[in-house]
Amino acid sequence: MPPPAKVLVRRHSAIVRVTHWTNVISLFFLLLSGLQIFNAHPALYFGQASTFGQPWFATGAYQGHDGRLHGVTMIGRQVFDTTGFLGASQEGRATVSRGFPAWLTIPSHRFLALGRRWHFFFAWVFALNLTLYLASALLNGHLRRDLAPTKSQLAPGHVLHEIWAHLRLKFPKGEEARRYNVLQKGAYLGVVVVLLPAMILSGMTMSPSLDAIFPFLVDLFGGRQSARSIHFITASLIVLFFLVHMVMVVLSGTWNNVRSMVTGRYAIEVEPPPAPALGDAP
Amino acid sequence: MTLPRRAWLKAAGASLAAAFLSGCDQITENPGVVKALSSAEVLNRRVQRLLGRSALAREFTRADITPNFKANGSTDPPDADYQALVAENFASWRLVVDGLVERPLSLSLDQIRALPARTQITRHDCVEGWSCIGEWTGARLGPLIDMAGLKPEAKHIVLHCADTLGDAKYYETLDVFDVHHPQTILAYAMNGAPLTVPHGAPLRLRAERYLGYKQAKYLMRLEAVAAFDHIGGGKGGYWEDQGYDRYGGI
Numbered sequence: 001m002p003p004p005a006k007v008l009v010r011r012h013s014a015i016v017r018v019t020h021w022t023n024v025i026s027l028f029f030l031l032l033s034g035l036q037i038f039n040a041h042p043a044l045y046f047g048q049a050s051t052f053g054q055p056w057f058a059t060g061a062y063q064g065h066d067g068r069l070h071g072v073t074m075i076g077r078q079v080f081d082t083t084g085f086l087g088a089s090q091e092g093r094a095t096v097s098r099g100f101p102a103w104l105t106i107p108s109h110r111f112l113a114l115g116r117r118w119h120f121f122f123a124w125v126f127a128l129n130l131t132l133y134l135a136s137a138l139l140n141g142h143l144r145r146d147l148a149p150t151k152s153q154l155a156p157g158h159v160l161h162e163i164w165a166h167l168r169l170k171f172p173k174g175e176e177a178r179r180y181n182v183l184q185k186g187a188y189l190g191v192v193v194v195l196l197p198a199m200i201l202s203g204m205t206m207s208p209s210l211d212a213i214f215p216f217l218v219d220l221f222g223g224r225q226s227a228r229s230i231h232f233i234t235a236s237l238i239v240l241f242f243l244v245h246m247v248m249v250v251l252s253g254t255w256n257n258v259r260s261m262v263t264g265r266y267a268i269e270v271e272p273p274p275a276p277a278l279g280d281a282p
Numbered sequence: 283m284t285l286p287r288r289a290w291l292k293a294a295g296a297s298l299a300a301a302f303l304s305g306c307d308q309i310t311e312n313p314g315v316v317k318a319l320s321s322a323e324v325l326n327r328r329v330q331r332l333l334g335r336s337a338l339a340r341e342f343t344r345a346d347i348t349p350n351f352k353a354n355g356s357t358d359p360p361d362a363d364y365q366a367l368v369a370e371n372f373a374s375w376r377l378v379v380d381g382l383v384e385r386p387l388s389l390s391l392d393q394i395r396a397l398p399a400r401t402q403i404t405r406h407d408c409v410e411g412w413s414c415i416g417e418w419t420g421a422r423l424g425p426l427i428d429m430a431g432l433k434p435e436a437k438h439i440v441l442h443c444a445d446t447l448g449d450a451k452y453y454e455t456l457d458v459f460d461v462h463h464p465q466t467i468l469a470y471a472m473n474g475a476p477l478t479v480p481h482g483a484p485l486r487l488r489a490e491r492y493l494g495y496k497q498a499k500y501l502m503r504l505e506a507v508a509a510f511d512h513i514g515g516g517k518g519g520y521w522e523d524q525g526y527d528r529y530g531g532i
Contacts, residue, residue: 041411048405049348050412092300107310108303112409113525114311120326120532121319208407209491209531213334224405224413 004269009178011266016142019133020261023196026126027238029118034235035100036107036115042087042099044232048223056229061088061097069095127200134192146180147189153182171252177268191241195234202231320527327529331459339465339490342403347473348414351406353480356452359445359500367444372484377468381440381505384431391470391484397421400467408494409526418488420469424462427504432458436506440513441487444500447520454498455510455518455528456489465490468501493530495521 012020043055058074059082071087073080084090089101091109102108106118137143152158162183165171172181180188204210205217205227221227249257260266309315359365367375372391379387401419427439436458443452460466466489470477477483482499489496496519510516515523522528 037411041408043412045412048342048346048413049415050352052350052352052412090296102303103299107307109307111311111525113521113527114316116409116527117316117319117322117525118310120527121322124322124325206407206411207330207532208339208405208493209330209334209337212337212339212491213330215340218340224407228411 004174004271006267007270008265008267010264011260012264013140013142014264015133015136015140017261017264019129019136022125022129023133026122026129027242029106029122030126031235031239032104032106033115033118033122034231036105036110037112037119038232039099039105039110040112040115044229045225046222046229047225048218050225057232059087059099069097071097123200123203126196130192130196130200137192147185147192149182149185153185158182169251173269174271175268187241187244191238195238195241198234199231199238202227202234206231323527323529326527326532330531336463337491339404342405342415344403344417346415347403347417351414351416351472351481352408352412354408354410354494356445356447356499357480359479361444361446364444364500368479368483375484377485377501378503379426379430379506380503381507382433382436383427383506384433385429387430389426394421394426394468394485395470398425400464402465402467402488402490404465404488404490406494406497409521409530417473418467418469419471419474420467420485420488422464423466423468423487424464426468427461427506430506432461432506435508437508438506438510438518440503440505440507440510441498441501442503442505443498444502450514450520450523452498452500452520453514454487454496454520455507455513455522456487456496460489460491463489463491491531493532495519495526496530 042060043050043052043058045051045055055074056076059071060074061069061071064070069083069088070081071083071085071089073082073086083095085101086099088095088097090096091098091102098110105115107114134143137147159182162181166183171177201217202221204214205221206224211218211224218224218227221230256267376388376390377394379389398421399419400422401417403415403417406414406416423439438455438457439461441454441456443454445452456466466487468485469482469488470485472478472481477486482497482501485501486499487497487501507513510518514520517523518528519526
């Protein structure tokens, strides 16, 4: 059988490519400076104000009988030993009490003021970039044409079929690879329409000045401390998306995917016409 | 054989990681980089003041008050002058209002209590991330400053405080922009009782649209100025001198 022919198709428009990489850069700095800011008070609450005795999530450190510092993480009523990662970790040569470890924060040591400078600078880059992306996606039809699932894609049988195919690492080929499959569409739409905007809005809700200007934001999230929790949860979901995204990029062809997001060209395999049957049939 | 090698690998890995992190920090803390990043502070201040000149911070009910409002920063100033004032229950304490004003003032606590007052139950947001709700009663700053009469060249009010934190006196700066905001008050009472020492007795600022570090405690003197680069570290506040943004609205 002759090998399937490869065709380069135009997959990503210039605006998608530019905003994608701007997003990567700003989310990188936002995450690491955000963890620095989290470390200033590594506890999360729901509601308008902090209920100091009862955070739903917190990290901390205690001195054990062995004289060493142990890190603990509390989620609800569950307490976990997370020494070395959360609560207590290495800073230089010493183990110190800190929320997230030095290699995950900007700067590496405790410096809230500088973490805020990095965070608010890239918050503007991120917000303007997302606005540009969403405005162009609405106007040029990208959202409707490429991301909105079609009626047939949404049929339960089709969705289950796609999940089963993904679990077996079988990805669409040929004509089907020209468009996103329903799981891709769901993931991308969820990120660009729900998670990323929620990140910006919950971040704005933590600003006392913006709360005075947009009081409905505080109601939307159920209070400033709820907004801080939702900011953290949403960031975690974006990290989860990133990890799955990386795995899928590698499994479905690293080079082809990276090229498509840099040059816009994506190779798909087109099945050749079926070869004539050989003469050994009965 | 394996153990020393493993230990060596671990040590090499750790020193590589440390070198990497200090390399990163050289970039993230580079003064030129920090200066460029700080342009976002100007943007935040300009946009937020454009959108909401006189927007009011949300006010809550007594039921929302946080039972144990956290006191942060100085909670018992070590300064001898201040301790002497505490000992005599602030009888000889005076608030000085001077600088670029037509009529400098020196006001006792009773005189301040007689000024137009406001009570507000608001959310206090610490830059660290936590929030507490409390009720504040105090003299509105606008009428008080009008008594002194600001000179046209005055741009900021420097709030000089009694407490030494670390090795510097605490101070803050408030823009003239915020002086007449209805929720900008000099509070002498919290949750219906006279202000306690941990919360800034006898008088503290409440400017509700800003973070906790702007709410200067232990007030001694309000100085109207055109510029603040000659005061403290020159950045417009105790925490500002340590690298925090002076705007403090986000």
